[in-house]
Amino acid sequence: HGRRGLAAEIGHMTITGEGDRCFCGAVGCFEAVASGTALGRRATALTAPGDGSLLRRLSADGDVSARHVVEAARAGDISALELIEAEAKWLGIGFTNLLHLYSPDLIVMGGGLANGFDLLASTIRATVEQRAMPAYRDVPIVPAQLGDRAGLIGAASLILWEGEPGAPLAMAQDEDNKDGATERAGARETSHG
Numbered sequence: 001h002g003r004r005g006l007a008a009e010i011g012h013m014t015i016t017g018e019g020d021r022c023f024c025g026a027v028g029c030f031e032a033v034a035s036g037t038a039l040g041r042r043a044t045a046l047t048a049p050g051d052g053s054l055l056r057r058l059s060a061d062g063d064v065s066a067r068h069v070v071e072a073a074r075a076g077d078i079s080a081l082e083l084i085e086a087e088a089k090w091l092g093i094g095f096t097n098l099l100h101l102y103s104p105d106l107i108v109m110g111g112g113l114a115n116g117f118d119l120l121a122s123t124i125r126a127t128v129e130q131r132a133m134p135a136y137r138d139v140p141i142v143p144a145q146l147g148d149r150a151g152l153i154g155a156a157s158l159i160l161w162e163g164e165p166g167a168p169l170a171m172a173q174d175e176d177n178k179d180g181a182t183e184r185a186g187a188r189e190t191s192h193g
C-alpha cells in the first residue's frame with residue numbers, strides 16, 4: 001500500500017485549523033487548502049459570473065480554475081496576484097511539513113499549479129526558509145516540467161499534484177528509497193539534537 005498510503009497521508013496532512021471542510025471530513029487538509037483545485041475554488045468564491053473581473057472573463061463566467069488564476073496573474077490582475085501569493089504561502093507551509101516529515105532530496109510540483117511555478121516560487125521559497133529547520137532550507141523545489149523523471153532515479157522525491165487540475169494529489173517516491181529516506185530523516189533529527 002506504500003505509495004497510495006503515503007499519498008493519502010500527505011494530502012490530508014493538516015496545515016491549518018481553518019478553511020473548507022475536506023472530502024475526508026477534516027478541516028485544513030493540505031489538499032483541501034493548497035491544491036490547484038482549492039485555488040480555483042477560492043477564485044470562484046471571490047468573484048461572480050458577469051462581474052467583469054478578468055478571472056471571470058477568462059473562465060467565460062464559469063468556475064475559475066487554477067490556470068485562469070495563473071493567466072490573470074501574468075496579466076497583472078491584482079486579485080489573481082493576491083490569490084497566488086496566498087497559495088504560495090500555503091504551499092510553503094505544506095512543503096515545510098513534508099521536508100520535516102519525509103526528508104526528500106527534492107520536491108516536484110505538478111498539476112495545474114506547475115505552469116504558474118515561476119509566479120509562486122519566490123514566496124514558496126521565502127516561506128520554507130522562514131519555517132524549515134536549517135538542514136531542510138536548501139532542498140530544491142521544482143516544477144514538474146523540470147523534474148525529469150530520469151534524473152530522479154535514486155533521489156527520494158515527493159511529486160505532488162501530477163496531472164490536470166482537479167486530479168487527486170499524487171505522490172511518487174522510489175519504493176527502494178522510502179526506507180532510506182525515513183532513516184535519513186531519523187538521522188537528521190538526531191543530529192539536530
Ligand SMILES: [Zn+2]
Nearest residue numbers: 012022024029
Ligand atoms: Zn482531507
